[in-house]
Amino acid sequence: MNELTESFDIVSVGSALTNAAPPATPKNVPHRGGDVNPSADALKQQFGDAILRASVGWGETTVFVVRERAGEIIRWLHDDPSQQYDYLADVTAVEYRETEVPIEVVWHLRSLPYRRFLRIKTELPKDAPLEVDSVWGIYRSADWLERECYDMFGIKFIGHPDLRRLLMWEQYKEGYPLRKDFPLRGRFSRSEQLRQALAANPESRYSMEELTVAEAFSEIPEDMRRRLASGERTGE
Amino acid sequence: MGLTARPDSALRRVEYDPQSQDGWVTTRLDFLVNWGRANSLWPMPFGTACCAIEFMATAAADFDLARFGMERMSFSPRQSDVLICAGRVPFKLAPIIRRIWQQMAQPKWSIAMGACASTGNMFDNYAVVQGIDTIIPVDVYVPGCPPRPEGLLYGIQMLQKKVMSERMSDRVLRDEMEPDPATQLYIPPPAIDEISEPFGNSINQTRSTP
């Protein structure tokens, strides 16, 4: 029988709100205009020029930020007592069909104490390396979300301890599937895809002890070798 | 459309010597062996997605699989007879299903349950194998997305009929498939490409513009 831990106190949503109306289903949400999330103004006051623009669409506030300070801004949103965005709902990226439009990285943040939703976006031009700060140090939920973003778009999250492919296998050669220049059925022919898939050794992902054996070690990809060499660990 | 010429390795040659007819004893023995095999097929449920839920529903009380002798789901391939691939198989899972198939001992059969296992279904994209018959030999295809339990039971009964029609004198029937050691494919690549091509209206499904 396992030891029973002490019971936790119940944390309720909206605990920081005083005299707020109970939440209701949004009706007749306007396309543009509508109530702005107060965090947009707070961000403008706090960070000034790092906030490029804010807009409201379909009831959701979107704030565009400068790429280099995205991590700092999100950390402020998490730590500041008037914001308390403690819940990271999603990290994803959007690539538009027009080639000159930059890729956007999107963070969906929720503040449970204030019952708010905020979308932070930053733009990554395609002619520069696709890199942005990781929020793994702030939210653990970013662990797999950022790995998936890397797998699908090739965006590197600086500061993520273990940025490897998550959904495709590690030696996947066809590219980054969700990019718009990646065709729906893949780049290679079906038989070639099957051949590569069957060649991928399903058990090439074992721990350090196994990898000291020479045969297994030579099969792991370069970035994984570097990661193992630096000794970083996370829930893979 | 369709396969024009199949290479010899894909044809199953039944070796039957008309001079030496199967005697009464061998046909009775065949019947006995096949009857035992058909009515106690132990499935290896390779369930991946929605079809696995319908497979579970077929195994549950309302559509009982136990009356076919199949309630003992052997999740170890070494102890199973029929691999029921229920669900879509992405390329990452392809070596797994190949390995599971190779771990099963003869006599073994396979059922491709559902449209995804049969042909890849609506997942005509970079990630999904267009039918597990490109990886392992399939005996029965059960269409549906997901097939109703009655559909799966019909497929199982078809397999039972197939098992009953086997003969011990057929020397190549129980031969293991031999993939090409260089590519690990057991069907020639042009054949795989041909059967994986979209056809009909599906060729319009790869456009993201109107």
Added chain:
Amino acid sequence: MATKTRTIEVELSTSGLDRSGKPQRVPLVTNDGGTAIAFEEPLALEPALDGEHMLINLGPQHPATHGVLRLVLELDGETVVRCIPHIGYLHCGFEKTGEYRQYNQIIPWTDREDYLNAPGNNVAMALGAERLFGIEITERCKVLRVIACELSRIMSHLVWLGTTSIDIGAYTPFLWSFHQRELIYQLLEAWTGARLTTSLTRVGGLMADIPDGWTDNARSFLGGFNKVLDDVEKLLTNNGIWVGRTVGLGVMSPEEAINWGLSGSMVRASGVSYDVRKDFPYLDYETYDFEVPVGVNGDVYDRYLVRVEEMRQSVRIVQQALDRLPDGPINVDDARVILPSKTKATSGMESMIHHFKQVMEGPRPPVGEAYVAVESPRGEKGYYMVSDGTAKPVRWRIRPPSFINLSAIPKMVEGHLLSDVIAINASIDVVLGEIDR
């Protein structure tokens, strides 16, 4: 496993072994700078065995992983020191394909993604698309969608109950749950024609209205369902084996649960009362009278209690919805998204043009983006769609609750036994279709 000592000429700072040749105990998860190592010192009673850690590969083909999940476990005897999950074995390119399909064409895909919550996923997708289009659906459609969502929640929790019981060793609840599922399947089949993959909604409405007599059948199902839940609770809730195998396992504190992004029953069992239906409501959920169960221990047993109680509350919601079901149309009266009736389309010019545009090109929303989250049985399920004015979205993103719930498994499993890994994995209620998409 024999120890091999070979020197390899590679740049590696550590081989993972310490000076005496034993594997280093590496903390799996650091907690804001502190370290969390599986155990501080060995138990006093245990003889100092000269053992090595064993690597066990669980999956991807395994009866108890609830799908094609691969867990690599590093075991010290029977205790888990480290757990490394591998996913992606069911990755089928959903999000990529979403960019190549119209908003109504992608609805059958949402069935296959979280296949235990197919009607609920259909509703979530339709709500997201309707937000993007700026459409207000009819009252009857709202109530029917609530019924569909809650029946779907009951169905999904029944599978969870059945499979978790089997994993822990109780076979009977599996048969009972699946029989109840058959009754719901009959309801759904009468409504949509399909048992599991329903494709229930369309942008602006539903695929079909409920047939005559459907509400009576639904009520008779609900009448008998609570008794079945009572029977299952009689078997499990105060059962010594069940309690012994689930209490104290996989505990997540409220702060950890929020930081790891857990949602649904996982976060509610840990004491955080976050339910999307109550906190960010949709489909007029604030007008229904129901409670949200919240656990205080954060272990597997609490998750079980929370889910069983959620099923009871879902029954309440469906009964209220059936009572208030208004008459009226199920589809919104907007010719840009809803196909006109056949008589009109074949006789009137305007209707014919609408029909042509919708079938050939598909309904086109204005430029914009929308993220709509619903409470799926697994947690906060969100669809984020970005539109550039064409009939196919630029980006179709699924926010999968069990993906994020599962990423916490290394933290939950550390220090427990191998058989507890199965129980903890079962308690997360994963659906690999949604995780891998």
